[in-house]
Amino acid sequence: MSTTSARQPVPGTTIFDGEQARKGYALNKMCYSFNDAANRKAFVADEDGYCAKYGLNALQREAIRHRNVLELIEAGGNAYYLAKFAGIFGLDMQDIGAQQTGLTKEQFKAKLLAARG
Template sequence: MPSAKPRQPVPGTTIFDGEQARKGYALNKMCYSFNDAANRRAFVEDEDAYCAKYGLNPQQREAIRNRNVLQLIKAGGNAYYLAKFAGIFGLDMQDIGAQQTGLTKDQFKAKLLAARG
């Protein structure tokens, strides 16, 4: 069996690996719960209680308060689960991509279209 190639770090990118998955378990579990409309309403009604219910740590809680996807990723968040959190606020994956790249949503969309060739 060939050995795995070591990962080359990508500047500014947090790799979602086993360590990040363990770190973000509570956060991702909470975000997964947002598949249910009642849970989304409960979060909006009492965000602090909802985060406490899932045992978010201070770093995760701060990132939730800031609505900052990059902080959430550093705190162990998985982009697919974080999309459920962002959806509560009417944000989509293009909003998240714009935040990650430091662009406006329109600039990010233009960049995606330009990359298509």
């Protein structure tokens, strides 16, 4: 009997697994650095230099430039680390959720409230 189970993909969803973790290591490490205010300031002052310091690849760099959460996730980003990146621009998890679902933030908030029943 196999101890592994086949996971069924959810259409439009990138599963954050070991492969994605390896793929996004540099991106997530950079985003984790944003826990420190000095690092957030350094990123804003020299975005290209800061990304180069962490070794982001072209796909990750493009996703950073676009400020697009779905691209960042596809590039190996983990939502928890990406929240640190989004915070630099005054965005919160509801902004990220709205981007992921294609809704405005207000529509996303209403959807969350409606789901509470």
